[in-house]
Amino acid sequence: MTDVDAAPAAGPARRIAATLRALLPSGADYRGLRRNWRADLVAGVTVGIVALPLALGFGVSSGLTAEAGLVTAIVAGVLAAVFGGSNVQVSGPTGAMVVVLVPIVASHGAGAVAAISVLAGVVVLAAGLLRLGRAVSFIPWPVIEGFTLGIAVIIFLQQVPLLASPTVPEAGEHSSNAVIAAAQALAGADPVYLVWALGAVAIVVACMLVAPRIHPAVPGSLIGIAIVTVLAVVLPTPLAVIGALPASLPVPSFPVVDPAALGDLAVPALTVAALAAIESLLSARVAASLADTGPYDPDRELVGQGVASIGSGLFGGMPATGAIARTAVNVRSGGRSRLASIVHAVVLLGVVLFAAGPVGAIPLAALAGVLMLTAVRMVHVGTVRSILRSTRSDAVAFVLTAVVTVSFDLIVAVVIGVVFAGVFALRGLARATTVHRELPPGEPHPEDAHIAVVSLDGPLFFAAADKVFDAVTGLTGITVVVLRMSRLELVDATGARVLTEIVQTLERRGVTVLIKGVQPGHEELFRTVGVLDSLRHHKHLFDDLPAAVEHARNHVRRQFGAHTT
Template sequence: MSSAPAASLAPKWWHLYIPKLFVVLQQGYRASDFRDDVIAGLTVAIVALPLAMALGIASGTTPDKGLITLIVAGFLISALGGSRFQIGGPTGAFVVVIYNVIEKFGYEGLVIATLMAGAILVVAGLARLGTWIKYIPQPVITGFTAGIAVIIFTSQIKDLFGLQMDHVPGEFFEKVGAFWHARDTVMQGSVLIAALGLGIIIGLRRFAPKIPGFLVAVVFASVLVYVTKMDVPTIGSVFGGIPNTIPAPSWPEGITATRVAELIPSALTIAFLAGVESLLSAVVADGMTGRRHKSNCELVGQGVANCASALFGGMPATGAIARTATNIRSGAKSPVSGMLHAVFVLGFILFLAPLASYIPLAVLASVLVIVAWNMSEHEKFIHLLKSPWGDKAVLLITFALTVAVDLTVAIEVGVIMAAILFMVRMTHAFEMQTHITLVESDVADIVRHEDQHYDMRSHLPEGVEAYQLRGPLFFGVSSRLLDVLDQMVVKPKIFILRMGQVPMIDSSGETALEEFIRRCHRANIRVILTGVQPEPMKIMVSMKLFQHYPDLILTHNFAEGVKRAADLMATEAKE
């Protein structure tokens, strides 16, 4: 009988797909919230406007395609998605894929592939595959992201130096060779504009981070070119400007069974990138705000937005981590800010489109150079180079294949390598556990001693929380660790993390552990690790976890951890 009330209170399946916008409005939306959303939406629009045009050009299309994507997909991602603060639009992750699809199948092929990718994302969301992002290992994500950053940077060399080239090859090494052969066609004006753009962006980020460096650099360079009549390629001279209207939606032509079959790999890659980046962005937003996103609703929203972008003549879109973080820092309260950021850019197209003709391509290239640098995640890349040889190999091979071969191949090989590496580690972990149980009786006594204190949770001092990890902390389960703090209504002052039953840890697990500790530090929560085994300890030391967090407390077992926590609470009470 007791199960009936519980069953009646259980949420219906369709609750998973209620957009965050509806949830926010249902909870109550005040005039002050709208005012904050307007300010945040305008701030993000200022950042996104030059970026959308630059990404459109870098992808092998035109700047207006980037703006259309921002307006249509950006509005729908916020309106229909499962994240309260997500900002959607074109991102650097798609540049390589879009360029390759257009080169092989033309722009019409890109529209069909984007439409297919949108449908795949909707199906993935309805199939509740949103939580599967935890199974993508960190070395794979960092490897292909850094590889894409390298490709984006090299694709901007032509505009950075104003090289006179009829065609830029798609392949990395052919592209570098072509640039070298065109080295005598460098335009000094383009070099000057690019250098000024980089100087302004970097200088403002260093000394005035609240000022939108991208927009200031673009406006300054455009005014300089207009006043001095400098002979450099501009949006007007190369693309004829941008239209001041949004095209009506239309169904793409040329959809045949043969064309669909040819585009399936590209559509799957677009869907994969859109899903991974949007959910990573939502996780980052959750970490910054303490909120919880709906992963499956987010995938459905991303799918609908990509379908709409394709019908309006845009490009693939996804959640943008940097713009989402800007939205949060600007004081956004709801998805309305993301919808407004699209509306503000629409206003620019309707009323100020002619001004875009004066924007030099060199300054947009400088914007993308900064985007590529940020996207490279060089600190995380260097950090993962300190990980065990297996994770290091996955990182470097994924990176190399992304740059030299193909993004799809890189992801496939990276995931397969990570899976094989995991199976090898599971074998070693099993052997290690067997060795402890059957041979080392003294160690077994320690393990039993640890288990004897399992019920001590009920005797924890007030303000102290404990959590026990069991089994390997690897890429498949590491995200669960990050859910612990989010699920707590009242945050403790001390957190004891019991690791006596964790036989191994990989680089994704170490990254999750470090992120967990970082969030605790930000919330002024002391962390105590108990019973760390030799293999995990070796990984933590090699990846310099204790150097980054010198006040991290280690104890041999849970009993010592509880005593140490009690002492700390007593000391705090006296103070």
């Protein structure tokens, strides 16, 4: 092959190489480390303390184990920090992912979660390589908040079975729907155990509420858990505990899955992948708005989260996502580089290596208290009030997304919310499209009674096409129509096609159509779809309105003679 033949291939190869370099870690990721390493260390330790009870609680609530939650926080925390697109994102198990995993565990068993984590990670990784990171910008704010509210309700209700009985419900014992499962658990609750469990929750919640008033850095959740754990050890309580934890990380291995079952795992894996991508990108975007933490790359963030879920699955963990609450703690604690997220994972690894015994004695009710208050804090009353008082369509999208999230499925809720919001947005755009008749410019002429100057304003797309067609073709008693298009905004193929149909319909009636003011950005579309070819004569296209109107008057004079009335 000659140098000339090789030249065309070199361009795409260089672009692919440049794309891969942009999506991989580099020394630039740690550019400010020398200046901020102390603050990053402090932030990492702080986040690690905050993340410990959440990792344990989310592991248990998902139907897996506390160990699975810790493994996920450690492995995914490091991999997402190194490979992700945000300098301050903290990743690990999250409440939203737990909501998705509970029905998966009920249907496929706990052993399938590691395989689903790997499969979902591959999908998220591929999405990053395909540069799909900007897709999250299409999700409207009310849908995001409705999604968050629904998740918060589910997380809260998922803790009820842990308070009702000393035995953790087996997969399939309760409904996969959080509302029904909570009702089932309360119906069969042990009254004595329920009192003890609610007491543990009250202690943890009180510590979490009071601690920040003493000092923002005081870890109220850990203090509350410690108090409940000591009481459970000292007093003869019936409270169920986490149980023995391994004193090291498991050896990585590929999940054992029956090849025949891979087809059944495809839909759950796609659901997990969609959630991981959405939540991680939203978290990274929020983090970038909290402080000057540097830009984030959404495509690289997907790559990092994909690698993190794959790694977590290989270690027997669960799918990971960016965690908004932990990321916010990191930023507010001074974290500005990836070191803080890495230190957070190292702190959790230290817990596994040196404190597995004490952690195993933590009552499950204490973890439930942490997650219940976390769920309540996810809902901001001011935000809910603002959305409900905004537009009717946004309020309905918010409520609809929240209801579908709680009663049916998270991803379906987001899709329905986006579609609903999109329909209302299109309706609003269609209303912005106006068709109005104007008086011809200059001094009135007798011929003007037979001329209609019609101005098309705003976007002309499929949702407004019928309205424009009916308005223009409904004109009667005229000989010439001047379509004024200089104020048209967005025009799609349907809008261009309806213009063609308008011209053809009027010309068939004997009404001459003149077009004025085709914008350069619309001209190619109009030629391709046939708008300009449908005109009776190429001289019926004008750049100037007075010239078009004068041509129309001359046409009327020729048709009716010099004396028109």
